[in-house]
Amino acid sequence: MNRVLILDFGSQFTQLIARRFREKKVYCEILPANADYAEIRSFKPSALILSGGPHSVFDSEAPQADSKILDLGKPILGICYGMQWMAQALGGKVHPADNREYGLMEIRIEQKNSALLSSWAKATMNTWMSHGDEVVELPEGFSPVARSEDGSLAIMEDPKRKLFALQFHPEVTHTDHGIKYFERFLELANVQADWDLGDFAAEKIKEIQAQVGGTDYAICALSGGVDSSVAATLVEKALPGRLDCLYIDSGLQREGESEEVMHNFEDTGLRVALVDAREEFLTALTGKMDPEDKRKTIGRLFIEIFEREAKRIGKQYGTVEPIRWMVQGTLYPDVIESLPPPGRGGFSSTIKSHHNVGGLPERMNLKLIEPLRELFKDEVRSLGYQLGVPEEILGRHPFPGPGLAIRCLGEATKERLDVLRAADKLYIDMLKESGHYDKIWQAGVILLPVSTVGVMGDSRTYENPVALRAVTSDDGMTANWYPFPPDLLGRISTRIINEVKGVNRVVYDVSTKPPATIEWE
Numbered sequence: 001m002n003r004v005l006i007l008d009f010g011s012q013f014t015q016l017i018a019r020r021f022r023e024k025k026v027y028c029e030i031l032p033a034n035a036d037y038a039e040i041r042s043f044k045p046s047a048l049i050l051s052g053g054p055h056s057v058f059d060s061e062a063p064q065a066d067s068k069i070l071d072l073g074k075p076i077l078g079i080c081y082g083m084q085w086m087a088q089a090l091g092g093k094v095h096p097a098d099n100r101e102y103g104l105m106e107i108r109i110e111q112k113n114s115a116l117l118s119s120w121a122k123a124t125m126n127t128w129m130s131h132g133d134e135v136v137e138l139p140e141g142f143s144p145v146a147r148s149e150d151g152s153l154a155i156m157e158d159p160k161r162k163l164f165a166l167q168f169h170p171e172v173t174h175t176d177h178g179i180k181y182f183e184r185f186l187e188l189a190n191v192q193a194d195w196d197l198g199d200f201a202a203e204k205i206k207e208i209q210a211q212v213g214g215t216d217y218a219i220c221a222l223s224g225g226v227d228s229s230v231a232a233t234l235v236e237k238a239l240p241g242r243l244d245c246l247y248i249d250s251g252l253q254r255e256g257e258s259e260e261v262m263h264n265f266e267d268t269g270l271r272v273a274l275v276d277a278r279e280e281f282l283t284a285l286t287g288k289m290d291p292e293d294k295r296k297t298i299g300r301l302f303i304e305i306f307e308r309e310a311k312r313i314g315k316q317y318g319t320v321e322p323i324r325w326m327v328q329g330t331l332y333p334d335v336i337e338s339l340p341p342p343g344r345g346g347f348s349s350t351i352k353s354h355h356n357v358g359g360l361p362e363r364m365n366l367k368l369i370e371p372l373r374e375l376f377k378d379e380v381r382s383l384g385y386q387l388g389v390p391e392e393i394l395g396r397h398p399f400p401g402p403g404l405a406i407r408c409l410g411e412a413t414k415e416r417l418d419v420l421r422a423a424d425k426l427y428i429d430m431l432k433e434s435g436h437y438d439k440i441w442q443a444g445v446i447l448l449p450v451s452t453v454g455v456m457g458d459s460r461t462y463e464n465p466v467a468l469r470a471v472t473s474d475d476g477m478t479a480n481w482y483p484f485p486p487d488l489l490g491r492i493s494t495r496i497i498n499e500v501k502g503v504n505r506v507v508y509d510v511s512t513k514p515p516a517t518i519e520w521e
C-alpha cells in the first residue's frame with residue numbers, strides 16, 4: 001500500500017491535509033516534524049508532505065526536521081513554512097517579506113511547462129496565504145513556477161528530484177483547484193489511490209488477534225454512540241465470544257435511549273450488559289450545583305461502576321483476572337490533538353491518546369485496543385456500514401459523556417431531568433420529522449435554572465425556560481448555530497410550552513464556538 005507521510009510543523013491545517021489525502025483514497029499519517037529519522041524511514045513513506053506552521057524560520061524555536069529526509073529520494077511537497085524550511089535546508093535563501101501576505105492572493109504562472117501545474121492550471125489563480133517570510137533565492141536545481149501579485153515566489157519545483165513547494169495552502173477550500181496540486185503531486189510521485197477500508201477491517205482483525213493472543217478477554221464501555229459501537233463490533237469479529245460490553249444507564253440519558261441502545265445491539269452478536277446505575281448517579285449528584293463538581297462526580301462514579309462490573313464479569317470466566325484488554329473508540333483527530341503543540345515542550349514523538357473514560361485502563365491494569373486510531377469520523381461511519389452496525393447508531397448526533405446532567409443547569413434532580421428529557425425528545429423528534437436532523441451536527445435542549453413569568457389560559461405561570469441548541473460543525477472544535485426556518489422554531493417552541501409541564505418559555509442559542517462552547521456547562 002502507498003503511504004504518504006505528513007511532517008507537521010504546527011499548522012492548524014495539518015489535519016486538513018491528511019483529510020484531503022484520505023478523501024483521495026491515499027493512506028497517510030502525520031508525525032511531528034522533528035520525528036526521529038529512523039522512525040520516518042521505518043514508516044516507509046512513498047512521498048512526504050511538509051506542512052505549514054506558525055513560526056518564522058528565523059525564530060530561535062523554529063521547528064526543524066532532520067535534513068536527511070531530503071536525501072531519501074522520495075518525492076516531497078512543502079507547504080508554506082514547509083517550503084521555506086525546504087529552501088533553507090537545500091541552500092536557498094529566505095527573507096522576512098516586505099509585506100506579510102495574508103488571506104486571498106492571486107498568483108501568476110510564469111513557467112508554462114511546469115511539471116506540477118502541467119496542463120490543468122490557469123494563467124492566474126486565487127490562493128490562500130498566511131506568511132511573513134519568503135524564498136528569495138532558490139536552491140540549486142529549482143526553478144520558479146509562479147509568483148504572487150507583489151512578486152513573491154509562490155511555487156518552486158525541481159522535477160528531477162521530485163521536490164515541489166507552495167507558499168500557499170492548497171488544503172484550504174479558498175485556494176482555487178487546491179486538490180489539483182495534490183492530485184498532480186501524487187501522479188508525479190507515482191502514488192496510487194489504494195487505501196481501502198475493506199482491507200482495513202480484515203487487516204485490523206488480524207492485528208488485534210496477534211496483539212491479544214488466543215486466550216485473553218476484552219471489555220468495552222459502550223455509550224451507544226458511533227465510535228465505541230464500531231470499535232466493539234470490530235473487536236468482536238477479531239475475538240468472537242471474548243468481548244464483554246458494558247452499557248451503564250446513568251439516568252442521564254435521553255428519553256428511551258437505554259432501551260433504544262439495547263435494542264440496536266440485539267442482533268449484532270455483541271454481548272452487552274446493561275447496568276442500571278440510575279439511583280447511584282442521582283444520589284451522588286444531590287446538591288451538586290457546580291459544573292466541574294458535577295462532571296467530576298459523574299466521571300468518578302462511572303469508573304467505580306465500570307471497575308466493579310468488569311470484575312463481576314471477569315469472575316464468570318474462572319481463571320484469575322482473565323480480562324486484560326480494554327477497547328476504546330479513540331479516533332485519529334484525538335491522536336493528532338494529543339501531539340504536543342510546537343513551542344511548548346516541542347515536538348515530542350510520544351503520542352498519547354485521549355481516554356474517554358479517564359484513567360480506567362491504568363487503574364485496572366488493562367492494556368488498550370484502539371482499532372480506530374488511524375481513522376477519521378467519516379471513515380469510522382463507512383467502516384460501521386461495512387461491518388453491519390445499525391444505521392440508527394451510525395447517524396446519531398454526538399452526546400456528551402456526562403449526559404443531560406450538564407444540560408440541566410444547576411442541580412440535576414430526577415424531576416428536572418424528566419422535564420429536560422421530555423423537551424429534548426420533542427425537539428429531536430421534530431428535527432427528524434422535518435428533515436433537519438441530518439443537516440445538524442449536534443442538537444439538544446438546556447434547562448435553565450431561573451424562573452420566568454408566563455400566562456397559560458387565564459392563569460399566571462412561573463416556570464423554567466429552556467434553550468434550544470443546534471450547531472453545524474466538522475469536529476466539534478468550532479461550531480456555528482444552525483439557521484432554522486423561523487416557522488419551524490416557532491412550532492418547536494409552541495409544542496414544548498404546551499406539552500412539557502414546567503416549561504413556559506423557549507429561547508434559541510445563537511452563539512458560535514468560539515467564543516461560546518457547544519454545551520452550556
Ligand code: XMP
Nearest residue numbers: 398399400401402442476513517518519520
Ligand atoms: P463543548 O461544550 O466543549 O463540546 O463545545 C464539544 C463537544 O464535546 C462534547 N462534550 C463532551 N463529551 N464528555 C464527552 O464525552 C464530556 O465531558 C463532554 N463535554 C462536552 C459536546 O457534547 C460536544 O459534542
